Amino acid sequence: MQEDKDVELYEYQKELAKEGCDGANVIILAPTNSGKTYVASRIIQIHLRRQKAQKKLARVVFLVENEALAFQQGKVFAEQLAAYRTKVFTGSVQSVKGQFLRDHLAELDILVATAQILVNDLTSGKIQSLNEFSLIVFDECHHSYNDHVFNAILRNYLDMKLNSKDDAEDLPQIVGMTASLGVSGSTDDEKGINHMKRIMANMDARFLCTVRTHDNLESLKKHMSSPIEELVAVKPRENDVFKEKVLDAAIEIEKHVNKHVAKKRRTLTDSQKATFKVPVNIIGTEQFSQWISDFVQSIAEVDASLGRILNPCREHLEAYSKSLLLHRDARTKDALHVLETFIDEFNIVPPLEEMDSTLVNIYEEMTITYQVNEDGSENPKLVRMGQILNEILVFNANARGIIFVKTRELADALVKWINESDKLKVLNANIFVGQSVGSSRGGMTKCRQRDALECFKGGLHRVIIATSVAEEGLDIHKCNLVIRYEHVTNEIARLQSRGRARAEHSRYFVISEEVSGILEKEKKNQRCEELMNTLVPRLQEYLENSANSWDSERRHMQLQMKKELECKVEERRLNVIDEMEFKCLNCGSFICSSRNIKCIKRAHHIIIDPEAYKRLNLQRDTPYFTEPEDIAYGGRLFCAEISCQKWLGSVCTYNDIDFPLINLKAFKVVNSNGVGKKFKRWKNVPCEIDAFTPEDLNNLTEDRLAKQIENP
Template structure:
């Protein structure tokens, strides 16, 4: 038996066959043996065992080395308070007190610094009480993951941070669940966490003590954030659940044209670029567009126009498809941002990857070219223009739906601004009432969700089932499928997401009616992973993703248990209803 009060000496180390690296560091190892003993005792507490009764296999060289490495990591890593402005301290106050909060503040007001301070206070408190101290920070995309991970490593050096994205797991074979014991802060893309929960590699959200959602306004409908939050609510409302043991939550908030001067939109944008950027060498501008094809075309147009080429325009697009299809590598994204900040590129043309959260500070012109979304993104875009005499503009054809949507977003923003302080005051004045109402709402939502599941289960008797052709896993019923534009078939049942694995990607095709296609849909069965289709996104009215399925990937099963696969939808033994844009407004 090896206990924590062993005499750590060179003979013991030899007997345990330590690594060459550990032997090389032996003089330092021996020097800090008392500190290492404390770390080993902490380890024993974590596994809930008497330090004196740990068997060799649990407290051998690996654990000694792990404890030593952690000590050496902490040595010289001072846990200094994250410095905040007074308004940021106010934003962080309730979160630091352990409350579940939504932090709403203007773009570029330093919400990530606020989150860093909350995480720091949480980790200190949990470790001081010998409680679980693991923070998971959930973001939308890979670029944000690396950006926020770099910031946490700088601001919170005393805590070990690790970034996990799809490419990290795929290229480096490093997985979230393998690092749970050796890291304090996990910065992950939402899809990584969703997949880990689906496959059971992460058994429960209770493996983390704090969850922080970046850009939490995404938590609606079928978004990945919503999938995670439903897991949380279901745990919270489960009978017998110790709510105090649940993790705390923090919420952070294609076109064709030519070079001819007759194109009025390009003429107008050229005048704006000339007046704002060319005339001032310190100015910077961002042009936001919908597709990478348009971004590439505008870069060529600017760099080939005599009076604008001095701007050295550059594109900034996603990295989720092959570079041959127009994506950028991580290195190229980093270079583009650095060159923009340094002035080598005075204007960048960006797709949505640059619209949320990316740290682009030196900017006094934002143009949304034939591209608007909602009032939240509008607020973020306006927040990017940080200098005096800055300008935010939308360029589109007169009378287009884009201008109508922008006006609607403006009205929504004007309504939102006075409501927020009133809502905050209401919550502060009626804390108990608010908490009770919130619990009631969550309970009612769960009950309705359970009732809907039961209704669907009972209706399955008379419905045709769609099963994975490879593993026969149930995916959906026939009335969960709708036909769009008379051609494509999508699954509208939100519960089907539990049986599917979605890998989102940049769109490869955009419909003028407000649809775009991109990403992959797979069977969620870990031993199967058959590709079942692609992702269809409705973006004109609301950003909602639906699985668009390939019929040949399914086995269609009749109520009597017989079934077969089909190649064309007209031969399927059931009627598939149409899905209209009027239906979409009701979603």
């Protein structure tokens, strides 16, 4: 065992750590790059020393949102707290190494884990209680709001506290860390204070710890950098031929929608009639994407014959809109690629329905009449961004830059644009996106993320195009340039992305079209950030000068939140339907009953009805994801209706048995009255889906063996 050396901190970091080291529940609020992880290391060290000296439970769990953060923070603790036993637990650690959080509690001092891992073990009962830990640290604790995974853990904690009869002496200490609590997008003082109080109540925090003494503030400033900010408004394209051609195609689809809706007009509600009016004038905007969501919901409600016509129309309109969104921010060739990819997938099944053939003809007519070389207009936003990249990065081999965008598709398009540009290709751009989808759908594996950051640090890639996954927490090399490109969210993201511009004399740009509203939103975020900075001292004064009042108010808020949650649970219980039918959204074919759907690992929904195989086509493939206990996910699932054959999900292999793994987005769910509805999330489906049990597996295995004996 190595010597337990004190974690060394700057004086301002010691100020941040004080109340946490004293054992209080706290939120540590400090700027990006101020060393909050080192502050947490010191709190953890003091806590473990104190608990061990008093011969009490000494076990810390440090919770993060994603895998990359888990390994990064785990490395810091292994270095700073070498005298203690530290291990990282994530989904991949469990699936690849078969190492589970619950199995290592007794032998470890510090467990760094993605929050969902702990939620799963608490839900399954494999970890009985949060009392298994003496300290819980939440990284980026501003997320502990609404339905975030952090709150699932904190609700468990608050239940223990509120149900306790003895002042909850055995509860673990809670520490949260963040660069900004935010004000929930409000510029109103009272709403901003209430937002911060709610997060503190969720965390059961007694103190809000910031750097406040004059000398420490001066020291903190020396370790921070404030980039020069600039908002860049750019005029849209002139003579946009591509947009005109896409609009022509959308208008043709609109005519067919109107014709078929008119035939069924008497059977439709006023709401459905209104929704089925295609707003062609806003195609290629976020508003159109919202209309698509409403449109598909109405498709789920109407009869199968009309749905079979409208759903492919919806798919094509959505593809045209996505291409225009990309065209707005990238090159025309990138937008065309979106359409080409979509139509290739659509044509995998030869069009057997008249509407399918009509839609393909509309696309072909558009591409025949439009040639890329006819549209000589460059994207003015790319021209301006190219000038900025050229000015700040191209001629400085040591300079680095990050461009934040909204979608993976745009990130990929900008990487290609830079690397195909004669002036910019020296930057050798790379992408940095999340792991939430497989690499085949644009996501990145843990290894690819790590390699991307290492190559960025080493200079192989001098600019990375990133989605929001790179905004917070990750230790990214000092940047000379940060650009938010047609994408701003809230005051917290603004603060964190600016924090990436750590190099001296760094620059921060927001680039957007003049009419998009993005720049106005950024200005509002700036006002929200300034408001938070004003409100924090006021809140601290209340917490410290009215400690008893805060204790009472905090408990009252916690009781109110508990009551609200119980009401939601009861409302769902009262609205639960015994049985519902799951039908193909595209053609309306019956696939299975809700009684024949089971849930594996509290996340994956499989069909266990052998008869359903007659209504489905399963294509096996190399698994894209594996888990312990003989579970693998891979392959593709299709509707067996010959004129449909739409993708419905993938394949789950469990104990050498293949099960259809359904994707909820591809289904409509129909009640006993024949009313269909589309759901985005399983938790909103109003029927109970039971867990897949060993008994279910045994029954299915026995049934298969019996059939093999009957039909050798």
